[in-house]
Amino acid sequence: MAMSDPVADMLTRLRNGSRAKHEKVDIHTSKLKLQLVKILKNEGYIKNFKKVTKDGVNYIRVFLKYDDDNN
Secondary structure, three states, X not given: OOOOOHHHHHHXXXXXXXXXXXXXXXXXXXXXXXXXXXXXHHOOOEEEEEEEEEOOEEEEEEEEOOOOOOO
């Protein structure tokens, strides 16, 4: 039986995007993920986020934050 953990998937996407120095990461949207991204923004872990629709599918576009040394 296959199991899925959407929150762990979201955090893995953010971590992988950050390690690859991407400017932004798109995550499939849900109410829970949107609330978690709001908390990450309020706590200063990400630059910003917005809801986008691409090919009829809703996403949360998360803009990653780096320090002055791009770390």
